[in-house]
Amino acid sequence: MTTNIPVQEPGHNEPGVTDEASNLELKEVEGLSQGQIVRRRFFRHKGAVIAMIVLAAIILLSTTSVGVTIGPWRTPGWWPFTWDALTPVENRTRPSLAHPFGQDEVGRDIFALVMRGTQQSLSVMFIAGIIATVIGVVIGALSGYYRKAIDSVLMRFTDVIITIPIIVIGAVLGVAFGSLGASVLGVVIGLFSWTSLARLVRAEFLSLREREFVDAARVAGARDRRIIFRHILPNTVGVIIVNSTLLMAAAILLETALSFLGFGVQSPDTSLGKIISDNQAAFATRPWLFWWPGLFIIAIALCINFIGDGLRDAFDPRQKRMPSARALAKGKGANAVTGDVAAANAPIASDLSERDGGQGTR
């Protein structure tokens, strides 16, 4: 920490933020709208920006290479093989020029399979993320805004869902609905992973509803719906966005874990977890069946986690970024902003939900 601590200005109540630091902060956000500040801070987080580019590249690669299959429709891709076509085994299934990721024992092209699996995992992730966010926000908002009986009922309902480990509910429902495909699996995962978000949104609402601007809106004659959605909700958007990304990272790990256990996506379709599970026994002889799907899972989850971290840095009004001595010196000299200080000084609430993600998938 700093060794020389200047006196704080009266009325300046952020502990630990020195004058120099807060001046730098002020200079940085002068004359900018909220959106601009958020964008700026996000783009300063190098890890998050790189993660976003990588994720976009993965999405583009997986959708264009083997094409997208929705029901009976299938768009063509530039890759010569499709994920379900059997091709003659070449080069004893080892990676070759024609099949850079190799083939499995029946001759399916691993690159095409991994691309299909990536599509499936991504769609599970996005569907689960959207559904969980909507449910979590609505339940949290109603519960926090109305309190009393509605709060009790909704929170007890949330407790019922929390009590059931998500991998358990995912497995039970995966057995029943997994054969219906990745999108249904995504819906199922989404329906049961909104609990942490609902709790966080509720907590935000409980404190925001006591603020003056809510009173002002009520006195002006605004209805409950307007107060909830136009006045309070925009103030909670940081918490919501950050936790939705973390939910999505958890969803993709959960989907692959369920498919690995055989409770997720079923044959003949495939997913990243399923490719690993199918080829687990062949690891000693054909490790590439194993490395590629795993690397794609890690890449996607890592990207989402980094984007979530960048968003947390960008949105969190509580963040206290103590610039390093070097950055302070630089700021003094050239009036520059502290560009290299990007690591998360994460607040506890969002770390809590970060935990929730890992928990279910041990």
Add this chain to the structure above:
Amino acid sequence: MATFVIRRLVASFFVFLAATYLMYILTALSGDPLEDLRASTAPNAAQLIERRIDLLNLDVPPYLRYFIWLGGVGGCFIGQCNLGFNVQGQPVLEILGQALGQTLQLVTFAAIVAVVIGVIIGITTALRQYSTYDYSVTFVTFLFFSLPIFWVAVLLKQYIAIGFNDFLRQPTIPPLAIVVIALALGLIAAGIAGGDLKRRLIAGGTAAVVTGAALAYMSATEWFLTPSLGIVVVALTAIGLAFAVTAISAGLRNRRALYASLTVAVLAIVLYYPLQFLFVSMTLPLFLGLAIGTILLSGAIGYFWGGHDRWQSARTAAIVGFLTAGVIALDEFMSYWNAYSNSSRVRGRPIATIGAETPNLGGNFWVQGVDSFTHLLLPTIALILISIASYTRYTRSSMLEVLNQDYIRTARAKGLTERTVLVRHAFRNAMIPVATIIAFDIGAIVGGAVITERVFAWTGMGALFQNGLERTDPNPVMAFFLVTGTLAIIFNLIADLVYAALDPRIRIS
């Protein structure tokens, strides 16, 4: 307080009742429990089907069958537990007992190690915020956090188990590997040490040289075939521990505490040879008794050395005693390593990848201990890698939050030593939220190792759940859920109470 606990428990009870109903219906409706018999060509298939229907009450529809099950569970309150039977006709209660034992064995050690390492890394990164070390750890934590555990587990099986077992045939470390490992550890040490260039160079250099020398010695003497510490290393470690623990827990300036720790360390060294006679006929109760006795005795030594804060000396001495006893026990376990790995059941490939123990191994307490260790090693590493990330992040943010508080500045301003500020003022307060997280995690952990158990073929709670689910067999699934759900509720409550007890600003009502 009492009303809070009671109200909470009553509400949780009804919530849990609803959750079990939901689970039961979902499991029962997820498939056909008679599938295997229907496809069977056995001449008495019809009879078998009838018997199973009879045993599991399959003629009752699930939404009513639940109440039969609930009645059996209700019997637990009057001492007649009946959790039903699984499809093979075994009573679930019996299987549950075994499964719970295996899972606890698996997760307890992993949880403790993950918490300790996670907290240490979290604190060091918080103290060296925005350093290269901090950035690297942040990246690695994110990476661990994004790892699918089944993938890690299979990799560990392949590379560590098979790789290390092959390594034992020719247990020499190539010089290049020694240099790389030593340099890596040196870099980490330099990162943790922080400060100016000189300090970092000294710390990094020392760590690198010591590691390199130790590895070279191990390689030259084929240490991995017959590992042991011996009296010299035990003695050095004991003295080192005495100084290190005192420096952190009481400060080296507290002479009484230091003398107490050194007394304990010297006592341990003196008792090293006499203890060997006791070790020959070791049993588990004796082992645990010795551990507790060591803590009490060392605590008493610390207490009688006294000083201005008796309990501080007692605590310091007790920690030193416990750790030193651990080192001596480790030495004893190591002395059985060779016998273990050359036994007819193990045949020189000690790192196991399947199950919880080598069947029909025999041997005494120490050999059994080594056997558990080799079976626990890989799943424990996998579990630790995954769960360490959240503890690290959590401790780091909590510690940073505390370090930015005004009372820390006050403590520094009034001239307290850095150790007192960090250990007494910062660390204790930073641990409040972490403690609640740990309490919360213990509740979740019993059911949380489903995938790890599957990859390493442990027949624990995860297997109970998974096999039940695959056969559409609600009773084992519900037994799993009953245990995990109850633990989750109880430890959630404990987490809240712990928070209120540790932080007087929080009132529960």
